[in-house]
Amino acid sequence: AAVAALLGLGAWLRTPRPLRPRLESLAVLPFGTSGVGADAEADYLGDGLTETLIDGLARQPGLRVMARSTVFRYKGKALEPAAVGRELGVDAVLVGRVTQRPGGLTVDAELVETASGARAWGRRYSGSPGELTAIEARLGRELVRALDLELDEAGRQRLAARPVVDAEAHRLYLKGRYHWNRRTADGFEAAVGYFQQALDRDPGYAAAYAGLADSYALTGAFGFLPPGEAMPKAKASAGRALELDEGLAEAHASLGLAKLLYDWDWTESERQFRRALDLQPGYATAHHWYAELLSALGRPDEALAQLKAAAELDPLSPGNATDRGRALYFARRHGEAAAQLEKVLQAEPGFVYARVCLGLVLLEQEQYEAALRQFDAVARLAGERHALVLRAQAYARAGQRARARRCQAALVEASATGYVSPYSFASVHLALGDLDQAFEWLDRAVVERSEWLVYLRVDPSVDPLRGDPRFAALLRRVGLAQ
Numbered sequence: 001a002a003v004a005a006l007l008g009l010g011a012w013l014r015t016p017r018p019l020r021p022r023l024e025s026l027a028v029l030p031f032g033t034s035g036v037g038a039d040a041e042a043d044y045l046g047d048g049l050t051e052t053l054i055d056g057l058a059r060q061p062g063l064r065v066m067a068r069s070t071v072f073r074y075k076g077k078a079l080e081p082a083a084v085g086r087e088l089g090v091d092a093v094l095v096g097r098v099t100q101r102p103g104g105l106t107v108d109a110e111l112v113e114t115a116s117g118a119r120a121w122g123r124r125y126s127g128s129p130g131e132l133t134a135i136e137a138r139l140g141r142e143l144v145r146a147l148d149l150e151l152d153e154a155g156r157q158r159l160a161a162r163p164v165v166d167a168e169a170h171r172l173y174l175k176g177r178y179h180w181n182r183r184t185a186d187g188f189e190a191a192v193g194y195f196q197q198a199l200d201r202d203p204g205y206a207a208a209y210a211g212l213a214d215s216y217a218l219t220g221a222f223g224f225l226p227p228g229e230a231m232p233k234a235k236a237s238a239g240r241a242l243e244l245d246e247g248l249a250e251a252h253a254s255l256g257l258a259k260l261l262y263d264w265d266w267t268e269s270e271r272q273f274r275r276a277l278d279l280q281p282g283y284a285t286a287h288h289w290y291a292e293l294l295s296a297l298g299r300p301d302e303a304l305a306q307l308k309a310a311a312e313l314d315p316l317s318p319g320n321a322t323d324r325g326r327a328l329y330f331a332r333r334h335g336e337a338a339a340q341l342e343k344v345l346q347a348e349p350g351f352v353y354a355r356v357c358l359g360l361v362l363l364e365q366e367q368y369e370a371a372l373r374q375f376d377a378v379a380r381l382a383g384e385r386h387a388l389v390l391r392a393q394a395y396a397r398a399g400q401r402a403r404a405r406r407c408q409a410a411l412v413e414a415s416a417t418g419y420v421s422p423y424s425f426a427s428v429h430l431a432l433g434d435l436d437q438a439f440e441w442l443d444r445a446v447v448e449r450s451e452w453l454v455y456l457r458v459d460p461s462v463d464p465l466r467g468d469p470r471f472a473a474l475l476r477r478v479g480l481a482q
Helices: 002-007 043-058 068-074 081-088 129-147 153-160 167-180 185-201 206-221 227-244 249-263 266-279 284-296 300-313 318-330 334-347 352-364 368-382 384-397 401-414 422-432 435-448 451-455 460-465 469-478
Strands: 025-028 032-035 092-101 104-113 119-127
Touching: 025 043, 025 068, 025 081, 032 043, 043 068, 043 092, 043 129, 043 167, 081 092, 081 104, 104 129, 119 129, 129 167, 167 185, 167 206, 185 206, 206 227, 206 249, 227 249, 249 266, 249 284, 249 451, 266 284, 284 300, 284 318, 284 451, 300 318, 318 334, 318 352, 334 352, 352 368, 352 384, 352 460, 368 384, 384 401, 384 422, 401 422, 422 435, 422 451, 422 460, 435 451, 435 460, 435 469, 460 469
Parallel strands: 025 092, 032 092
Antiparallel strands: 092 104, 104 119
């Protein structure tokens, strides 16, 4: 819904004032905030305006827009826009600031061409806090006009159909996205609260339902809640968003993720991801999540192609880069996987997910001490609880069964105070060679619809089970039988 306010079809379609030559790629750097109330909580104004611009511009054919997770790496830094443009390989960079004052706000925006460093366009907009959506609309339509973008008829109809939302609901939505992007358990919890407040204010706000869907889907995928608690809520929220606005790419992608991780409906998941990308080819997250499906189905070349597309839109995302390493791991290309993950960690030593994936690759290469060093780093960075199952697998495969059993006992203790997936217990039993117990826990994982089950067809760590008839039956239950 915010995209309608952003792009506001109208006179700009009839009276273009283009730049020459036409710019084909763009980075929207995070808008800063200053003035009265410019504190951490008020960051949602600048962050939200940045995201709204990115989301709206990414829908436009012929324009490549850098994704949020790449541009937000520059937040709060003193930057020379043309240098950032060269680093990201884009034609231009948009920079701006939201200044709050008693009873009002001002938005300054400036477009800088990378090649020359020249100011190609710039505007100042002023109004009350309640006029934020109107300011977004004016900024967006004037920027689109300056960029000389072309919309096909279908794109015009989609955007024209988007209603303008209640201003306070939009502010609450921006707060929700601010907290969702923190990617933490309490961040997701706060995001759900803000999205729900936005819907209480405006029950027809499709984007807020999409925000709820994203929050519940990642809460389940990250293991913060049992899948049976989180994923049905994600599906219901995405479904409601699409009832209100079938053209909302974010809702299609969220539904595709839930169909992948929870329903195991590969055909419908792929349909949803493709629909999201038809609507918004520049949506890096849809490319990324679609790659997860393709990788799980044993289509590594297609998965890597989608991850490449995501990387072109989001080149600084460690998550995208790490999942390229994991896709190579699933494809049994362990040397390439290790090199890719080491590259991620050179740039982001504290990125825990990359250390987890590198440790798993090293286990397959029988480099047990090196794997344990990665898992020790996971414990330091994320807490001992998060490393227990990893250390147990490493100790077991290295023949240090007593240590593995101690980690297993600690995992059981941890499950008394927080959610631990049955797949984690299955993984430990498998590493210890306790195959009967591993299958018992895998049966429980099927009942709970644990996320990692979707990778059974390609996961090297379950290779010891592949000759067992029970494994073939397990694949059939998950819908992965070939």
